[in-house]
Amino acid sequence: MKHFLRYALLLVVNCTFAQVTLQGVVKDTLNDPLYLANVIAINQETTDLESYAITNEEGKFKLELGENGTFELQISYVGMRTYKEVISTSSTDIVKDFTLELANALDAVEVVSEIPVTVMGDTVVYNADSFQNGTERKLEDVLEKLPGVEINEDGQVEVEGKVVNKIMVNGKDFFDGDTKLATKNIPSKAVDKIQVLRNYSEVGQLRSVANNQDNVAMNIKLKEGKENFWFGNITAGAGASPDKELYLLQPKLFYYSPKYSLNFIGDFNNTGEVALSRRDIRNFGGGFRSPSRSSGTSLNLGDNSLNFLTNQNNALEIENKLATGNFSYSPTGSLDLSGFLIYNSSRILSREISFIQYTDPELGIPDEATEQSSRERSNQGLLKLSASFQPDLNNQLDYDILGRISNDSQNQNLFSSVIGNTTQVDEVTPFSVNQNLNYYYTLDENNIFALEAQHLIRDEDPFYNALLVNDPNGDDAFDNTAEALGLDTSLNNYNLGQNRRVLSNQLDAKLDYYHILNAQSNFNFTLGTILSRQEFNSNIFQFLEDGTQFNPTPNFNVGLATNDTEYNFSDLYLGIHYRLKTGKFTLTPGFSVHAYGNKNFQVGETFEDNFFRFLPDFETRIQFKKSEALTLRYEMRNQFTDVTRLAQGLVLNNFNNIQFGEPDLQNALSHNVSLFYSSFNLFNYTNVFARAAYTSNIDQIRSLTNFESVIRT
Known part of the structure; x- marks a missing residue:
């Protein structure tokens, strides 16, 4: 029995650490580091996203890849040509730097695989599908998996330690921006992008004169096909306890179009x-x-x-x-x-x-x-x-x-x-x-x-x-x-x-x-x-x-x-x-x-x-x-x-x-x-x-x- 346990433990350890690290620096042609460049690796065998990273202020990035695999590396940055290279891994880590060239206006638009996280100024955009594995039911299940995003014990959403003041759906206030109603009721399958708006100001005229660094808002972009279309879910249940009959009815219906939106949330239960x-x-x-x-x-x-x-x-x-x-x-x-x-x-x-x-x-x-x-x-x-x-x-x-x-x-x-x-x-x-x-x-x-x-x-x-x-x-x-x-x-x-x-x-x-x-x-x-x-x-x-x-x-x-x-x-x-x-x-x-x-x-x-x-x-x-x-x-x-x-x-x-x-x-x-x-x-x-x-x-x-x-x- 002791030998079996030792073998099982070694097997788990080997499986857990069967990865290699690819790290390096992304620069431009002037040898200056590129901050917030997106680096992703696509598994050539499964065509799935294997790993992703965003460069820091020094242009550094780090990816965790599986051993003995083949991956397509894609590096993108605004105004630069997308860099692509196929990399094969063994059992040793890889250190490699990359240089991006300026894009020409006549260059053909390249299709880059969906990037999990994109940073554009004060806006951080998360691709919801990159953080889902099929077990998520509500928006809160997705938010809890996003880096830098947490849901506190009061049901409030926090980004980098700051409470999100408002949640919108397709740019429209959701119940006046209430985060708890949104996170617990919007179905996860309807979410395409999650935009975190830092330094948010509801009045554009005051954006440059007021201190908005503590104001954070979140906008939920719906997937294509969810506009001009009713979507949602209805949960119903019935049962019995030793003392009384039990019931549960939770209808949640949503409709969005460019001109108007309607939302209904109900919850009737004695459970x-x-x-x-x-x-x-x-x-x-x-x-x-x-x-x-x-x-x-x-x-x-x-x-x-x-x-x-x-x-x-x-x-x-x-x-x-x-x-x-x-x-x-x-x-x-x-x-x-x-x-x-x-x-x-x-x-x-x-x-x-x-x-x-x-x-x-x-x-x-x-x-x-x-x-x-x-x-x-x-x-x-x-x-x-x-x-x-x-x-x-x-x-x-x-x-x-x-x-x-x-x-x-x-x-x-x-x-x-x-x-x-x-x-x-x-x-x-x-x-x-x-x-x-x-x-x-x-x-x-x-x-x-x-x-x-x-x-x-x-x-x-x-x-x-x-x-x-x-x-x-x-x-x-x-x-x-x-x-x-x-x-x-x-x-x-x-x-x-x-x-x-x-x-x-x-x-x-x-x-x-x-x-x-x-x-x-x-x-x-x-x-x-x-x-x-x-x-x-x-x-x-x-x-x-x-x-x-x-x-x-x-x-x-x-x-x-x-x-x-x-x-x-x-x-x-x-x-x-x-x-x-x-x-x-x-x-x-x-x-x-x-x-x-x-x-x-x-x-x-x-x-x-x-x-x-x-x-x-x-x-x-x-x-x-x-x-x-x-x-x-x-x-x-x-x-x-x-x-x-x-x-x-x-x-x-x-x-x-x-x-x-x-x-x-x-x-x-x-x-x-x-x-x-x-x-x-x-x-x-x-x-x-x-x-x-x-x-x-x-x-x-x-x-x-x-x-x-x-x-x-």
Whole structure:
């Protein structure tokens, strides 16, 4: 047996390393190395692609070929004659250099075998078939095999360490560029080319004046025959489990033509497979980006949606229904219309067991064991319509409107070793409408104007109800909290309720003026504003046994159990930035000057704070090579909280988590430094990237917590 194992191991080793290396340098007739030349080897016996490479900055390449074979070597470069040579291999490596000659305009066009990877400026083109072996089903299966391309744990596509912001199909946005919908639903057999667009800019007029090095987009070119033709697939299945019948239906249909496109994706199942999670839907921005994102101001409007117990990936039972549609239409060469509709419905049953142990006995907080079951229901809908009008190269007008609506609820049954049995109900039916208007105007080759404006209206109405057991004649863990809240403690239970309403109205707009000094430098002047208004109302009440409601008066927090707060925020700012490209360096120093206005009105009082702030920022990029760079960024940011952190009245985040705010809460200031290094070596297909970040907070906004048993305030 030992001899057999040794023989088998040697056989595997011999098979694995039965290859030889062909390497060398590709030059032109002036003896200069050619960077990004394509080198491929075709197996003469099978006519298949054996190996391929792209030359690095020194013109070097390396191919791995089979021993004792015959291969046709093809070397191509833009503007050069394609070099072809038949090479036979033995058991020794080959080192050989090659020289390409300039092509003559009268030369016949030579047919070169399909090149797996082609680099043209900032565009990298992958030939999809070169990376498929027939086992791929979806686009993500192909992307995972491409050098320099990864799919992270959140389902986002990364190229050379940078997240792909948008995915297009035949140049048209696919569900507004959402990468997860594209990678998990576009069939791999329909893909011809995958184009990675580095330094991508959606507005051609701003390409030469803005820093786009972190912007990466991807365009999927479909195979011939997929245009003016419906394609896709439908997956259906049925089965049975010990508890219920199982079903699965996943229709995916696509239609593309030069003038319009239609896409439909559906997913209906109760097998636990989730096409889009609630977080995916909530983070689906529809391509909206805040105009003030680089102004130095960060205003948080808050999030009053439900904090579901599960993340929709770890549950006892999941039933999911997804229906999405996407269209694009170009009635004329200067007008593009597009939009999408998403409906997502989920039903989730979950169970969670936990034990909390407090290591410091002086806190006086008892250890707590809990068992919690939850039944969650979520219905979410999104609708977006977009129009882009570009009558000429000097004018572009874009308009978008995005509407969201949802109906979410969660029923929880909780047993606590400290508090006992508790039943909780959370419900919320929020909606929002977000509009975006952008206009770009090029006056002449040295002067460009850009207007960006965004308006948001949002309405959130969370309702909370908790039912806790109570012994009117004995002591319960919740009694002290109930007395502090001013509840009626003579009943057999505590039936707590809370209504909340948050209305948000925000305008975010800026006007940019770019003055181009020369091909290497330009000035950017920005005048912008943020105007925000939030209204917050809430009240805590107790359901009595006769069905009436009792409005308690707490014996702390000066007796405030309700909120009626109005919060107004304004920011008027002027920014100046200078951009200079010199050699390997791109320097962008700048600053912004802000006039802030904060005012909130509650409990008959007005709290106001007006001040000025100078916020510097700086970016330096060192481009060592075409695919190797180091970026250093520094910025000072001013952070402002939302209305719920200012409201003085009590708010029940949970029956054991009670909050009240501070009306004169000030802003937080932070210094942020980040360093990013990326390197993609086409010679050996190694992808290296590293990030480092440091943040120093001044007067950071934070919460103070006080425990009464396991109740937090």
